[in-house]
Amino acid sequence: GAVVSQHPSRVICKSGTSVKIECRSLDFQATTMFWYRQFPKQSLMLMATSNEGSKATYEQGVEKDKFLINHASLTLSTLTVTSAHPEDSSFYICSAVTGYEQYFGPGTRLTVT
Amino acid sequence: TQLLEQSPQFLSIQEGENLTVYCNSSSVFSSLQWYRQEPGEGPVLLVTVVTGGEVKKLKRLTFQFGDARKDSSLHITAAQPGDTGLYLCAGAKPGANNLFFGTGTRLTVIP
Numbered sequence: 001g002a003v004v005s006q007h008p009s010r011v012i013c014k015s016g017t018s019v020k021i022e023c024r025s026l027d028f029q030a031t032t033m034f035w036y037r038q039f040p041k042q043s044l045m046l047m048a049t050s051n052e053g054s055k056a057t058y059e060q061g062v063e064k065d066k067f068l069i070n071h072a073s074l075t076l077s078t079l080t081v082t083s084a085h086p087e088d089s090s091f092y093i094c095s096a097v098t099g100y101e102q103y104f105g106p107g108t109r110l111t112v113t
Numbered sequence: 114t115q116l117l118e119q120s121p122q123f124l125s126i127q128e129g130e131n132l133t134v135y136c137n138s139s140s141v142f143s144s145l146q147w148y149r150q151e152p153g154e155g156p157v158l159l160v161t162v163v164t165g166g167e168v169k170k171l172k173r174l175t176f177q178f179g180d181a182r183k184d185s186s187l188h189i190t191a192a193q194p195g196d197t198g199l200y201l202c203a204g205a206k207p208g209a210n211n212l213f214f215g216t217g218t219r220l221t222v223i224p
Contacts (some may be wrong), residue, residue: 004155043201049211093155100205102210103158106154
């Protein structure tokens with residue numbers, strides 16, 4: 001199957017700082033990637049759709065100025081959590097589309113202290 | 114309101130037992146995918162079904178897509194401890210490639 005990587009796998013940052021998470025499709029090109037957030041013992045919540053070469057599409061209730069998404073190439077999308085607060089602590093997962101299937105990265109555990 | 118409802122939400126069974134997980138919706142999907150997720154990891158794709166009534170088998174796992182493409186089921190035969198995990202169904206609406214995830218079923222298989 002297709003492989004998607006995320007970096008870092010875990011990050012701890014102080015309140016008020018910004019954190020960048022990278023999502024890469026390793027063996028295929030993806031014009032579309034997705035960013036999800038997952039709270040403990042819950043399902044995945046779609047945050048935004050990342051489109052290569054154009055602006056991301058955000059789901060209702062997701063602040064686009066807080067969660068900056070850049071999809072600069074066909075294999076890389078980044079999510080930057082700006083001015084992070086403790087309530088932003090969560091498990092962030094990206095996925096990349098090939099054909100009609102989505103393949104997920106291993107996730108990034110963000111802890112804001 | 115969740116577009117896809119899974120049942121049961123939690124399931125704890127003994128090794129060797131059979132089980133079925135259901136994924137239901139009132140919406141039609143062009144495709145439906147099943148994933149398994151381990152704690153602290155991303156979901157891993159198990160199968161994709163695209164045709165109404167389609168049945169796919171993956172070793173001891175049998176997946177079925179409803180005739181009307183609104184629901185799906187996952188049946189596991191002779192469950193093993195390695196089957197433990199969070200099972201997620203996810204559907205794609207016609208003309209779109211974003212997925213709507215189900216509520217999830219957390220399975221525990223006791224040795």
